[in-house]
Amino acid sequence: MENEEVVTSAFNIAAFSNRAIIDFISIIILVGLIYYPKHKNKDFIFNFVLFNVVNFMICSLLGAVKIKIGFAFGLFAMFSIIRYRTIAISIKDMGYFFGCVALGMINSLASVDDGYYLLIACNAVILILTFCLERLDFLKNENSKDIVYDNVELIKPDNKLLLLEDLKIRTGLNIHNVEVISIDYLKDVALIKAYYFSKESLNLIPTSKDSDD
Template structure:
C-alpha cells in the first residue's frame, strides 16, 4: 500500500510539476498561484487516495470536482486562464489517486495527454483579444459621426494604442467632456490606465 501510494504520488507530482513550472509559470509569473496549485493538487491527491479505499471511487471524485468547479477565491480576482490551470491540477490529483488501473502505461498516457494538450494550446493558440478602455475625452468637436477618422487618429496619437473603433458612452456638455470606449487589439489582456484622459 505504501509503495502504491509513493509511486502514484511521484507520478502525480511529476506531471503537476511539468504543468506548473514549464507551462503555467513562464506565461503568468505568479508565484502565489504556483504555491496554491501545488498545495491543492497534493491535498486532493492524498485525500482521494485515502478515501478511495472506502469504495467512494468515481462518485466521490466527481462530487469533489463539482465542488471545486464552484470554487472562487474571495480575496482576489482570478483570471479565467489561471482558473483553467487550477482545474487541471485538480484533475491530475484526482485521476492519479483513484484511477483503478493496473496498467501504469495508461495512467501515464492520460497524464501525458492532458499536459501535452495544455502545452500545445498555451504555446500555439495565441488569439488576438479585443480590449477596450473607458476614456474621458475633451475635444467634443471630434465626437461626431462625420469626424470619426479624425477622432480615431487623435486617440491613437494620445494613447499610443492601436485603436480601431470608438463608442461614445455619454457626453457632458456642461463640463465639455465625453466618455468614450476605445477598442484595440492585443495578444494579451492588457489595458492602459483607467484614469487616462484624451
C-alpha cells in the same frame, strides 16, 4: 493471514508512491515548465501546487470508500465555486487551476489495472495539450474597455481617425474601433467603448470605478 495483510499494506504504499510520483512530475511540468515561463507569476505557483497536492491527498485517503465517482465530482464542484476576491484572476489562470485540481483527482482515483500506462498517457495528453494551447501566439483576442473621454469634439464621426490616434497615444493600445455609449455635455466628457486586439484577455486600463476603489 498476517502475511497477506503485510503484502496488501506494502502494495498500497507502493501504489500510493507511484501515483504520487506521477502527480508530482506532472504538476512540476505543468506549473514550472509550461505556466511560469510564460506568465512569471510566483503567487499562482504556490496556489496551483498546494491545491494539487491537497486534492491528491484528500482523494487518495478517502478514495478507498466506494463512492469514488460521486466523491470526485462533489469535490470538483466544491472547488469550482471558489473565487479569489482579493485579486482579479484571469480565465487562463482559472484554467490552470482546474487543470491542477483535475490532475490530482486523476492521479489519485484512476484505475491502474494496465500498469499505470493509461494514467501516464492521460497526464501526457493534458500536459501536451496545455503546452500547445499556451503557445498559440498567432491567435489574438478582441478586447474592449469602457473609457471616460474628456475631449467630446473628437467623438464626432468626422473626427474618428483623430479620436483613434489620440486614444492610441493615451492608452498605448492599438485601438482599431470605438463606440460612443453616452455623452455628458455638462461635464464635457463622454463614455466610449474602445476595441483593441491583444494576445491575452486582460483589463489593462483602469476604469473610473477602479480608480475610485
